[in-house]
Structure formats: C-alpha cells, structure tokens
Amino acid sequence: MKTAVITGASRGIGSEFVVRLLDNGWRVYAGYRQDMHRLDLLENENLFTCQLDVTDNVSITAFANTIEHRVDLLINNAGVPDGRWRNIKEIDDEWALDVININAIGPVRLVRSLYDKMGGKSLSTVVMISSLMGSIDDCHSGRSYAYRASKTALNMFTVAMKKEALEDNISFLILHPGWVKTRMGGENAPVEMETSVDGMMELIGKHTLEDSGRFVQYDGVDLPW
Numbered sequence: 001m002k003t004a005v006i007t008g009a010s011r012g013i014g015s016e017f018v019v020r021l022l023d024n025g026w027r028v029y030a031g032y033r034q035d036m037h038r039l040d041l042l043e044n045e046n047l048f049t050c051q052l053d054v055t056d057n058v059s060i061t062a063f064a065n066t067i068e069h070r071v072d073l074l075i076n077n078a079g080v081p082d083g084r085w086r087n088i089k090e091i092d093d094e095w096a097l098d099v100i101n102i103n104a105i106g107p108v109r110l111v112r113s114l115y116d117k118m119g120g121k122s123l124s125t126v127v128m129i130s131s132l133m134g135s136i137d138d139c140h141s142g143r144s145y146a147y148r149a150s151k152t153a154l155n156m157f158t159v160a161m162k163k164e165a166l167e168d169n170i171s172f173l174i175l176h177p178g179w180v181k182t183r184m185g186g187e188n189a190p191v192e193m194e195t196s197v198d199g200m201m202e203l204i205g206k207h208t209l210e211d212s213g214r215f216v217q218y219d220g221v222d223l224p225w
C-alpha cells in the first residue's frame with residue numbers, strides 16, 4: 001500500500017485529494033490546521049489525521065513523528081489568499097509576510113522534515129500546489145501582490161531543490177489546480193473541485209523523475225514561468 005501525506009486537508013482541494021486517494025487504496029496522513037471540517041465525516045482505517053500548522057516547526061515535527069511509513073507522495077496543498085488589497089498603499093507588510101510564510105516556506109519545511117522518509121529505492125513525488133498567479137509571464141492584471149509573490153517564491157524554491165533531490169529519487173511536480181470553487185476560489189470559479197483533482201491525480205500518476213520541476217495546469221497544459 002502506498003502512503004500519501006497532505007497538508008491543509010480539512011477542506012477544499014486538500015480534502016478532495018484525501019477522498020480520492022483513499023478511494024484508490026492509498027494510506028493517507030492528513031494534516032489539519034485547526035478544525036477537521038470534512039475530515040470529520042470520513043471513516044476509513046487507512047486515514048490518519050493529525051494537527052499540522054505549516055508555519056510551526058514544533059507542529060511539523062510532531063506530525064512527521066506520527067508517520068510510520070515511507071512517504072510515496074507529499075502534497076503541499078495548504079495555502080491562504082492575501083488581503084485583496086486594491087493598490088500599493090494598502091499592502092500590509094506583516095500580512096504579506098504571513099502569506100509568504102504559509103504558501104512558500106511552509107512547503108519547504110514539510111519537504112525538509114519528511115526528506116528522509118522519501119525516495120531511495122523507489123520514487124517519491126512531492127506535489128507543490130502553486131498557482132498560475134505565481135507566473136511572472138502571465139502577470140498582466142497585477143495586484144494580489146503577496147499571493148502572487150508567495151507562489152513565485154514557491155516555484156523557485158522547488159526548482160532550486162530539484163537537482164539535489166534527483167539523486168535521492170525524489171521528484172517535484174508544480175501544479176496549478178485551475179480557478180476552483182472552494183472557499184478561496186469563491187462561488188464564481190469555473191472549475192469544480194472534483195474536475196481539478198481528477199486532472200491532478202492523472203498528472204501525478206504519470207509523473208516521473210525526468211519530469212521533475214514541471215509547472216503544469218490540472219488539465220495537462222504546461223505553464224509559463
């Protein structure tokens with residue numbers, strides 16, 4: 001049985017990954033920040049839930065210590081939007097640092113903490129749930145300053161870690177889930193959670209070490225940096 005670890009698994013895209021992986025026969029370690037939300041409704045002997053705040057190394061270490069299996073798949077999904085500030089003067093620097101801490105550094109902490117449980121004789125895949133909003137080439141409308149910067153930083157952290165991890169049989173996949181109907185994406189988002197996660201599961205299934213560092217949308221379209 002393969003083992004997956006998912007952050008921000010209480011609701012939204014993360015919770016949909018939990019459901020899908022359990023249905024496909026995976027063992028799942030699901031991290032929730034405060035409330036279990038949707039995780040509370042799931043009954044499955046292969047589901048292990050644990051509190052996890054990706055900004056807190058104590059919480060991350062306690063979470064990692066509960067994982068008694070080799071990790072085949074780490075999905076760094078936890079994330080927050082920024083303040084939707086309307087102009088440069090409204091940017092709240094403290095809040096911007098929080099967004100970057102959660103969205104960009106959080107996934108790096110998880111990779112660092114689980115590194116020795118991954119790779120080796122068989123491939124482990126680390127999925128970074130990024131966003132097209134992290135693409136510099138695609139930044140035409142501006143704004144969403146901290147959110148965009150956090151996802152750009154996440155992409156760069158990933159590409160910078162990639163080479164070293166190749167030698168350890170750990171591959172990275174940077175995914176944009178689309179604009180998805182969740183609390184973050186809002187009611188008007190055109191993509192259903194199920195559609196997005198279906199597409200991302202297919203990409204994860206096909207992913208190889210040679211593809212490490214690819215930046216791709218849920219439907220398989222490669223994205224500009």
Ligand SMILES: NC(=O)c1ccc[n+]([C@@H]2O[C@H](COP(=O)([O-])OP(=O)(O)OC[C@H]3O[C@@H](n4cnc5c(N)ncnc54)[C@H](OP(=O)(O)O)[C@@H]3O)[C@@H](O)[C@H]2O)c1
Binds near residue numbers: 007076185
């Ligand atoms: N929805 C979209 O359209 C869209 C588009 C592009 C990228 N994404 C990315 O997809 C990922 C999931 O987004 P979503 O739409 O599913 O958002 P969501 O419904 O708001 O869920 C976000 C999840 O992250 C968790 N989280 C927040 N801060 C955390 C922390 N410090 N430590 C651990 N967990 C934390 C939340 O936990 P709580 O329940 O405790 O708050 C929640 O489970 C994010 O990385 C987001 O940037 C989403």
